[in-house]
Amino acid sequence: MIWLFNLSQEPISLINALFTATSAVCVTGLIVVDTGSDLTLMSQIVVMALIQLGGLGIMTAMTIVPFLMGQRIGIRQRFYFIKEKGLEYPSGAVKLLIQILKVTVLFEAIGFVPLFIKFSEEMSHKEALFTAAFHSISAFCNAGFSLFSNNLESYSNSFMIPGAIMFLVILGGLGFPFYMEWVSKAKSRKRLSPYAKLVLSTTSMLIIFGFLLILFVEWKGAFAEYNLPLKLWNALFMAVTPRTAGFDTISPSNFSKAGYIIVVLLMIIGASPASTGGGIKTTTAGILWCTVKSNLRGKKPFLFNQSISSDLIVNTTTLITLYLTTIFVSVVLLSLFEPFSFDQILFEVVSALGTVGLSLGITPHLSPTGKVVLVILMFWGRVGLITFMYGVFKKREKENINLPRAYIPIG
Amino acid sequence: MIWLFNLSQEPISLINALFTATSAVCVTGLIVVDTGSDLTLMSQIVVMALIQLGGLGIMTAMTIVPFLMGQRIGIRQRFYFIKEKGLEYPSGAVKLLIQILKVTVLFEAIGFVPLFIKFSEEMSHKEALFTAAFHSISAFCNAGFSLFSNNLESYSNSFMIPGAIMFLVILGGLGFPFYMEWVSKAKSRKRLSPYAKLVLSTTSMLIIFGFLLILFVEWKGAFAEYNLPLKLWNALFMAVTPRTAGFDTISPSNFSKAGYIIVVLLMIIGASPASTGGGIKTTTAGILWCTVKSNLRGKKPFLFNQSISSDLIVNTTTLITLYLTTIFVSVVLLSLFEPFSFDQILFEVVSALGTVGLSLGITPHLSPTGKVVLVILMFWGRVGLITFMYGVFKKREKENINLPRAYIPIG
Numbered sequence: 001m002i003w004l005f006n007l008s009q010e011p012i013s014l015i016n017a018l019f020t021a022t023s024a025v026c027v028t029g030l031i032v033v034d035t036g037s038d039l040t041l042m043s044q045i046v047v048m049a050l051i052q053l054g055g056l057g058i059m060t061a062m063t064i065v066p067f068l069m070g071q072r073i074g075i076r077q078r079f080y081f082i083k084e085k086g087l088e089y090p091s092g093a094v095k096l097l098i099q100i101l102k103v104t105v106l107f108e109a110i111g112f113v114p115l116f117i118k119f120s121e122e123m124s125h126k127e128a129l130f131t132a133a134f135h136s137i138s139a140f141c142n143a144g145f146s147l148f149s150n151n152l153e154s155y156s157n158s159f160m161i162p163g164a165i166m167f168l169v170i171l172g173g174l175g176f177p178f179y180m181e182w183v184s185k186a187k188s189r190k191r192l193s194p195y196a197k198l199v200l201s202t203t204s205m206l207i208i209f210g211f212l213l214i215l216f217v218e219w220k221g222a223f224a225e226y227n228l229p230l231k232l233w234n235a236l237f238m239a240v241t242p243r244t245a246g247f248d249t250i251s252p253s254n255f256s257k258a259g260y261i262i263v264v265l266l267m268i269i270g271a272s273p274a275s276t277g278g279g280i281k282t283t284t285a286g287i288l289w290c291t292v293k294s295n296l297r298g299k300k301p302f303l304f305n306q307s308i309s310s311d312l313i314v315n316t317t318t319l320i321t322l323y324l325t326t327i328f329v330s331v332v333l334l335s336l337f338e339p340f341s342f343d344q345i346l347f348e349v350v351s352a353l354g355t356v357g358l359s360l361g362i363t364p365h366l367s368p369t370g371k372v373v374l375v376i377l378m379f380w381g382r383v384g385l386i387t388f389m390y391g392v393f394k395k396r397e398k399e400n401i402n403l404p405r406a407y408i409p410i411g
Numbered sequence: 412m413i414w415l416f417n418l419s420q421e422p423i424s425l426i427n428a429l430f431t432a433t434s435a436v437c438v439t440g441l442i443v444v445d446t447g448s449d450l451t452l453m454s455q456i457v458v459m460a461l462i463q464l465g466g467l468g469i470m471t472a473m474t475i476v477p478f479l480m481g482q483r484i485g486i487r488q489r490f491y492f493i494k495e496k497g498l499e500y501p502s503g504a505v506k507l508l509i510q511i512l513k514v515t516v517l518f519e520a521i522g523f524v525p526l527f528i529k530f531s532e533e534m535s536h537k538e539a540l541f542t543a544a545f546h547s548i549s550a551f552c553n554a555g556f557s558l559f560s561n562n563l564e565s566y567s568n569s570f571m572i573p574g575a576i577m578f579l580v581i582l583g584g585l586g587f588p589f590y591m592e593w594v595s596k597a598k599s600r601k602r603l604s605p606y607a608k609l610v611l612s613t614t615s616m617l618i619i620f621g622f623l624l625i626l627f628v629e630w631k632g633a634f635a636e637y638n639l640p641l642k643l644w645n646a647l648f649m650a651v652t653p654r655t656a657g658f659d660t661i662s663p664s665n666f667s668k669a670g671y672i673i674v675v676l677l678m679i680i681g682a683s684p685a686s687t688g689g690g691i692k693t694t695t696a697g698i699l700w701c702t703v704k705s706n707l708r709g710k711k712p713f714l715f716n717q718s719i720s721s722d723l724i725v726n727t728t729t730l731i732t733l734y735l736t737t738i739f740v741s742v743v744l745l746s747l748f749e750p751f752s753f754d755q756i757l758f759e760v761v762s763a764l765g766t767v768g769l770s771l772g773i774t775p776h777l778s779p780t781g782k783v784v785l786v787i788l789m790f791w792g793r794v795g796l797i798t799f800m801y802g803v804f805k806k807r808e809k810e811n812i813n814l815p816r817a818y819i820p821i822g
């Protein structure tokens with residue numbers, strides 16, 4: 001962090017260096033200095049490295065945390081591949097990291113190709129090489145950092161670059177346990193576990209409904225100037241990125257009030273567990289949805305023909321309550337000493353806690369205290385809350401009764 | 412409703428008459444016409460009668476609904492007095508209404524005295540008589556209608572009138588089952604049921620913490636001009652009325668952003684079941700709190716040494732999710748065709764759904780469509796959601812296992 005601070009040629013204050021480093025390592029993407037123009041090449045490389053390390057670290061940590069916390073119930077279901085590959089904590093931690101590294105490099109390399117081709121049309125090969133690598137890493141890690149001052153808003157008229165970014169963002173948001181199960185089950189033609197099915201169905205539904213809603217409310221609003229294919233493509237992009245990539249082709253500050261609140265909801269839900277994304281997680285939202293739906297149909301909570309245990313419902317409720325309470329307390333706190341409007345502050349808090357990185361533009365203008373609050377929110381949203389929850393789950397295990405039930409991790 | 416429309420001398424549009432009648436019968440208190448100056452005395456009497464009928468009807472209906480819906484589990488706990496007094500649905504419905512009427516008239520008469528004394532200082536005895544009766548009914552029914560154009564804002568410097576209003580509002584918000592249990596157990600010196608304890612503790616905590624928070628955030632804001640005793644008294648008043656009376660001595664539009672969000676939270680929580688107040692209800696919030704707290708301490712959910720059943724947790728989660736979803740959908744809808752800001756719309760929606768009646772001042776300026784949305788919200792918040800939920804509970808009963816568990820109604 002101090003290194004980043006020293007490397008930059010234009011003077012960056014300590015708080016801004018801390019903020020940038022946190023934002024990178026938590027793969028948030030909120031910025032107080034312009035990554036492209038205010039930072040030197042060396043500092044940009046540091047940011048890129050922090051993003052990559054943050055992304056890898058989070059995927060690894062969040063895959064291992066349940067082991068560390070002694071969560072053995074249902075582990076096999078979530079970590080299907082671990083049994084398959086004979087990985088066991090702690091001896092398996094390094095192997096696991098290598099597996100994650102392989103997957104990451106593979107996906108980032110796939111995304112790199114179209115980005116490099118398109119960027120080469122605008123800049124030298126050398127520049128395009130770095131720009132493509134930076135954006136590929138930033139997209140797969142759901143970081144949302146861009147080397148362009150206006151993020152990807154110059155590409156609202158193109159298809160290839162937003163397309164490659166979406167591909168990386170969605171894959172990055174599915175989570176490592178999901179890929180591994182997908183790959184190994186695709187080979188053996190077995191059915192997916194309820195966990196993998198829930199990840200897949202919730203993610204698809206959120207993308208489809210987010211896309212339709214944003215398209216509808218911004219048709220004559222933020223997308224008014226665009227032709228039909230571009231309307232569709234930008235609506236899809238803006239439905240994918242709030243969970244929790246944070247790239248934008250159309251600034252969310254151009255959105256209507258209705259678009260604003262839809263984006264806020266998507267930011268709160270976020271990506272899937274043990275992925276590079278944040279939020280309450282797709283599985284948490286999926287369990288809530290299935291619980292409410294079964295209950296309203298007069299049935300005990302179930303999901304893909306498996307019952308949802310009451311422990312799981314209590315944990316889901318606890319996680320969501322803690323998440324919303326954090327938002328409430330932070331908005332009250334920031335409201336006390338920041339001059340911005342309620343909707344700007346709410347957006348900023350939700351974006352930081354979900355490590356999204358979208359902003360209505362107030363981030364650089366926050367007071368140092370406000371920036372510190374956001375730094376704490378980014379850490380809490382990224383690792384604090386979930387680790388805390390797993391610590392709690394561990395204590396409860398003694399009381400659990402060993403019934404065969406669907407186990408769905410909610411963080 | 413048409414009667415009200417015809418009675419008024421100044422022309423009132425059909426939508427405004429519908430809105431006023433709904434607001435009165437749902438004891439909401441949102442207004443599109445000035446009750447004091449735009450309505451004739453006859454219309455004011457109609458509004459007063461609608462409030463009284465609405466209040467009585469809601470208390471009676473919400474006490475009976477569980478019977479109608481065949482909810483027999485735990486009924487004795489909630490409706491302790493019914494067993495005691497040998498009331499049985501349907502023969503007991505009329506007796507029940509008479510009981511409720513007695514309690515209502517008693518409390519309203521107690522509240523009437525100080526109001527009449529103070530109003531007599533400002534107006535003729537005849538006027539004071541009607542004004543005191545109107546405000547006493549409006550306060551006990553948690554309606555929030557006032558004959559003064561600025562609600563009770565002229566009384567921000569006095570103690571007696573806001574005090575009498577608070578007394579009525581708090582009693583009205585505790586709910587009929589609570590008084591009956593309280594009275595009969597005070598006589599026999601038995602301990603209160605978990606239901607009554609939860610109502611009492613949640614209500615006290617909400618008043619105390621609401622008071623302290625509002626006092627703190629508005630100390631140099633909305634309360635800046637007042638001396639210490641008035642600061643305290645107005646903070647207490649503004650902590651009591653958002654749940655869900657809707658009177659104000661200080662307009663919420665003078666509140667800071669932090670004060671705004673605290674008021675929104677209080678409006679969402681609301682009053683106790685089978686009372687004249689709305690919201691998700693104190694017991695629902697209390698169950699959520701106890702569930703999260705027990706879970707975080709590594710224990711199975713419990714409350715006053717009784718376990719909280721998983722059905723109850725599922726119902727609580729369902730109710731809160733439906734409530735928040737209604738707010739979300741309504742805010743998106745109103746955002747599409749109303750020119751007001753996000754925070755004004757959110758406030759209005761939460762106020763209508765919780766039948767609170769506070770407003771940042773946009774109610775009379777809404778489009779007819781917007782007013783219809785609010786009318787639907789008032790009905791849905793008042794009777795729709797809870798009746799719907801009890802219908803659902805009924806279906807589930809078959810599956811319930813008869814274990815001795817704490818039964819806490821959450822609506």
Ligand SMILES: [K+]
Nearest residue numbers: 028142143356
């Ligand atoms: K991000």
Ligand SMILES: [K+]
Nearest residue numbers: 439553554767
């Ligand atoms: K009210």
